[in-house]
Amino acid sequence: MTDLASSALSWPITVVSAPDMQAPLAEEIRSLVDAKVSDRPFGVLLDATPEQAYRIVCDSLIAGHVYLTLITGQAATADELYRLVQQIDWAEHLAAEGYFTISATGSTDALRHTGFVATRIKDAIVDQFRERTGTRPTIDSEQPDIRLHCHLTASGHTTLSLELSNGSLHRRGYRTDGGLAPLRETLAAGMLWRARWPQLVASETETGAALFDPMCGSGTLLIEAALRLTGLPQDLRVKRIGSTGWLGHREQAQKRVLDNPPELAKGVDKLTLIGQDIDIEQITAARANAERAGVDHLMVFREADAWKAPCPPEFEGKSHGLVVSNLPYGHRLDVGGDHEGEPDWSALTDQWQRCFNGWHWAFLLPEGEGQNWPLRYERVFPMDQSGIAIDMIRGSFDGKARREAPGPIGLANRLCAAAEQARALVDAAPFANRLQKNYRHLKKLAEREGWCCFRVYDADLPDFNCAVDLYRDEAGETWADIQEYRAPNKIDPQLARARLSIIVEQVMENLSLAENHSVVRQRKRQTGTEQYQKITQERLERVVHEGSTRLWVNLTDYLDTGLFLDHRLVRDRVAELSRGKKLLNLFCYTATASVRAAHQGASRTVSIDLSNTYLDWAERNFTLNNLKVGTEHSLIRADVLDWLEQRSNAIYQPERFDVIFCDPPTFSNSKAMQDTLDIQRDHEFLVRSCMHLLSDDGTLIFSNNLKGFTLSSKLLDEFRINDLSRKTLPGDFARTPNRRSVFEIRHHDDT
Structure with a gap:
C-alpha cells in the first residue's frame, strides 16, 4: 500500500x-x-x-x-x-x-x-x-x-x-432547457466521435464540413459538434478544475493549459451546421443554448417538419457530410405534424438517400430497433441515455444503403432468391401446373365480371398450403398477396420453407409480375387483439376498384389487406338492399360494405368496430369516394357485443335499421360474453340483438367464417331465414365452398 x-x-x-x-x-x-x-x-x-x-x-x-x-x-x-x-x-x-x-x-x-x-x-x-x-x-x-x-x-x-474535475463534466452551462428527453452532453460528444465527425472535419478543410440534425430538439448534437471544433469557452475551461483548495495543485501546469487552449480546427469558417425541429419551443431553446455556448454564429436552427423539408437547400452541392439525430422514442415519439404513432422512416430515409448521397449518418434508436431500420448500417453501438438502453447505428448514404425490407415484400424477395436451392428438395411442376390452369380460367372470369382483385389459388394441393390473391390497382399495377397457412409441427421446417420459395418463384414467373410485386404473410389463428396489430411498416398501400367504388388496400402492414375478397358478392347484396335505406354495419372492419352501400345511395350508414386503426382506414375509404363521415355516415368505436347488449336492455326504443350487416370474427374479448365470443355458442345472442334493431320489413345479413357452423334451430323457428352461403360465393372461391356461412334473416310477416 x-x-x-x-x-x-x-x-x-x-x-x-x-x-x-x-x-x-x-x-x-x-x-x-x-x-x-x-x-x-x-x-x-x-x-x-x-x-x-x-x-x-x-x-x-x-x-x-x-x-x-x-x-x-x-x-x-x-x-x-x-x-x-x-x-x-x-x-x-x-x-x-x-x-x-x-x-x-x-x-x-x-x-x-x-x-x-x-x-x-x-x-x-x-x-x-x-x-x-x-x-x-x-x-x-x-x-x-x-x-x-x-x-x-x-x-x-x-x-x-x-x-480533479468540478463535479460532472457533462454540465457545460449552456443548456438551461433541455426539452423532452434531452441528450446528455457527454453522450452527444461520444456519439459524434463514434460517428467520425472529427475525421470528417479533418478531411473537408477546403470545402468545410457539413452536419444536419433533422430533429434537433434543443440543439445538443449541433452545439457539441461545434464545440469539438472550437473548443470550450475559456470561462468554462477555468470552472472545470475542481478541488480548488487542494494543496497539491500545480499552478504552473494549470496556467500552461489555460493559456493554451486547443487549436481551432481548420475550415471552421466554412462549416455548414443546420438543425431543425417541428417544435418551435425546442428551436427557441436551441438558439438560446447555442448563444450561451458561444457557437450560435456557426449554425442555423429552423422550425420544419422533417418529412416535408428533408433536404435544406444550403446542402446543395455538398458531397460529404453527416446526418445525425437522436430520433424520437419514448416521450419524444410524438413527432407532431401529420405523423401519428410510429413514424414512417422508410419514406424519410428514401428522401435523404436522394439528397445526401455520399454522406455518412448516425442515429440513436431504442435498443434493438435497428433491425427494423430501413437502411443498411455498418456498426451498432449500445449506449445508455438516463437509464434507457439505446443503440447508435452508423452507416452511409450510397447505392447500397437501402436495406431489403424486413416485412412481407422483403420476405418474398428472399424466398424467391432461394428458389434455385429449394428445387433440390421440392418438385415445382405440380404447383406450377395448377397455378397456370387456375389463372387461365380465372383471368377470363375476372375480365367478364370486372374484378380487379381475385383469388387465383387456395391450398389446392396439400404440399403447397397457401392462398394467392391478385390485386390490380387503379394505376394498372398487379401485386400477388401470398398467404402461407402455417405448416403442422410434423413438417420439416426446411421443407416447408423450400415449398414456400417455390411458390413465390412460380407466382412471379407464371403470373408475369414485376420485380418486388409480391408479398408473403403467414396466416394463423388470431388471438386477443392480434388482428389489429401492425406486422411491418412497409406501407404498400394502393387504391383498387370494386364496381364503381374505390377502396384502399394495404398489402404489407397488417394481417389482412382491408378487403375480404370472398365477401365481394355479399357486399353487392348489402349495397343493393340499402339503396335509399339505413344500414347498420357491425364488426365493420374497414367499412367496405358501408362505403359500397353509401356510394350506391344508402340514406344513412352506421359502422361499428373496436379498432381505431380500422375506423381511420374506413374514414379514408369514405373520403376516397367523396363521402363525408358525419351524421349521414357515422363511424363508432365500440365493443359490438357491449353496444348491442346496451340497446337490448334499454328502456327506450333504440334506432332501427332497414339493413343490418353482421360479420363477426370467430372470437372476440368482451365483458358481455363468457371469456371470449364463441360464434357457435353465442350467435343466438348476436342474431336476436340485431333483430331487435331491425325494422319490421328489414333484412339482416349474418355471416361468419367458422368452418362447420350450424345455425340454431331456435332461430329457424323465430325468423324467416334464407341460406345464401352458396349463392354469395364468388367463382374464384368455388374450390372451397364451406369456407363461410351467409344467411339472410327477416322477421315473420306477422311480426
Whole structure:
C-alpha cells in the first residue's frame, strides 16, 4: 500500500465515462495527451503529468469525472478502511481549517452503506489533524476545498481519490432547457466521435464540413459538434478544475493549459451546421443554448417538419457530410405534424438517400430497433441515455444503403432468391401446373365480371398450403398477396420453407409480375387483439376498384389487406338492399360494405368496430369516394357485443335499421360474453340483438367464417331465414365452398 499522489512524478488518473463510452473516451484522450491509456469498464486509466491531467479536465468533451488516485489497498471492514485512510499525510492535501466532502460507491459484506463509508473516512482524516494540530477540517458539501471519492469492490479492494474535475463534466452551462428527453452532453460528444465527425472535419478543410440534425430538439448534437471544433469557452475551461483548495495543485501546469487552449480546427469558417425541429419551443431553446455556448454564429436552427423539408437547400452541392439525430422514442415519439404513432422512416430515409448521397449518418434508436431500420448500417453501438438502453447505428448514404425490407415484400424477395436451392428438395411442376390452369380460367372470369382483385389459388394441393390473391390497382399495377397457412409441427421446417420459395418463384414467373410485386404473410389463428396489430411498416398501400367504388388496400402492414375478397358478392347484396335505406354495419372492419352501400345511395350508414386503426382506414375509404363521415355516415368505436347488449336492455326504443350487416370474427374479448365470443355458442345472442334493431320489413345479413357452423334451430323457428352461403360465393372461391356461412334473416310477416 502506497501514498500514490506524493511518490511519483506522474499522477495516476482515472477518467470515468458514461456506460459504453470507454472506447471513444480513450481515443479522445489520446488525441489530447501523449500518454498510455487503458480502457476499463468504468472509463480509462492513465499515468499523466499534472499538465496532461489538467488538459483532460479542461478539454475533454466525453469525460464525466476525472479523479487522482490518492491510495489503494484492502479495506473490507470499517477498521481496515480507517487504517488505510490514515496512511495518507492529509496535511499535504488539505489545510487544517479547510473544508472537504466525501462520496462513496460500492460495498462489502461489512461496509454496506455508502454513508457509513464516508463517515469512517471523515473520522480518519479528522482524527489525524486533531492529533497533530489540535484543530480539524470541516465537512462542507456545498463549497469544499477538496472533493474525495471512495470506491469499494465486493472483495474489499478500495480506492480513495481526489476529484480533479468540478463535479460532472457533462454540465457545460449552456443548456438551461433541455426539452423532452434531452441528450446528455457527454453522450452527444461520444456519439459524434463514434460517428467520425472529427475525421470528417479533418478531411473537408477546403470545402468545410457539413452536419444536419433533422430533429434537433434543443440543439445538443449541433452545439457539441461545434464545440469539438472550437473548443470550450475559456470561462468554462477555468470552472472545470475542481478541488480548488487542494494543496497539491500545480499552478504552473494549470496556467500552461489555460493559456493554451486547443487549436481551432481548420475550415471552421466554412462549416455548414443546420438543425431543425417541428417544435418551435425546442428551436427557441436551441438558439438560446447555442448563444450561451458561444457557437450560435456557426449554425442555423429552423422550425420544419422533417418529412416535408428533408433536404435544406444550403446542402446543395455538398458531397460529404453527416446526418445525425437522436430520433424520437419514448416521450419524444410524438413527432407532431401529420405523423401519428410510429413514424414512417422508410419514406424519410428514401428522401435523404436522394439528397445526401455520399454522406455518412448516425442515429440513436431504442435498443434493438435497428433491425427494423430501413437502411443498411455498418456498426451498432449500445449506449445508455438516463437509464434507457439505446443503440447508435452508423452507416452511409450510397447505392447500397437501402436495406431489403424486413416485412412481407422483403420476405418474398428472399424466398424467391432461394428458389434455385429449394428445387433440390421440392418438385415445382405440380404447383406450377395448377397455378397456370387456375389463372387461365380465372383471368377470363375476372375480365367478364370486372374484378380487379381475385383469388387465383387456395391450398389446392396439400404440399403447397397457401392462398394467392391478385390485386390490380387503379394505376394498372398487379401485386400477388401470398398467404402461407402455417405448416403442422410434423413438417420439416426446411421443407416447408423450400415449398414456400417455390411458390413465390412460380407466382412471379407464371403470373408475369414485376420485380418486388409480391408479398408473403403467414396466416394463423388470431388471438386477443392480434388482428389489429401492425406486422411491418412497409406501407404498400394502393387504391383498387370494386364496381364503381374505390377502396384502399394495404398489402404489407397488417394481417389482412382491408378487403375480404370472398365477401365481394355479399357486399353487392348489402349495397343493393340499402339503396335509399339505413344500414347498420357491425364488426365493420374497414367499412367496405358501408362505403359500397353509401356510394350506391344508402340514406344513412352506421359502422361499428373496436379498432381505431380500422375506423381511420374506413374514414379514408369514405373520403376516397367523396363521402363525408358525419351524421349521414357515422363511424363508432365500440365493443359490438357491449353496444348491442346496451340497446337490448334499454328502456327506450333504440334506432332501427332497414339493413343490418353482421360479420363477426370467430372470437372476440368482451365483458358481455363468457371469456371470449364463441360464434357457435353465442350467435343466438348476436342474431336476436340485431333483430331487435331491425325494422319490421328489414333484412339482416349474418355471416361468419367458422368452418362447420350450424345455425340454431331456435332461430329457424323465430325468423324467416334464407341460406345464401352458396349463392354469395364468388367463382374464384368455388374450390372451397364451406369456407363461410351467409344467411339472410327477416322477421315473420306477422311480426
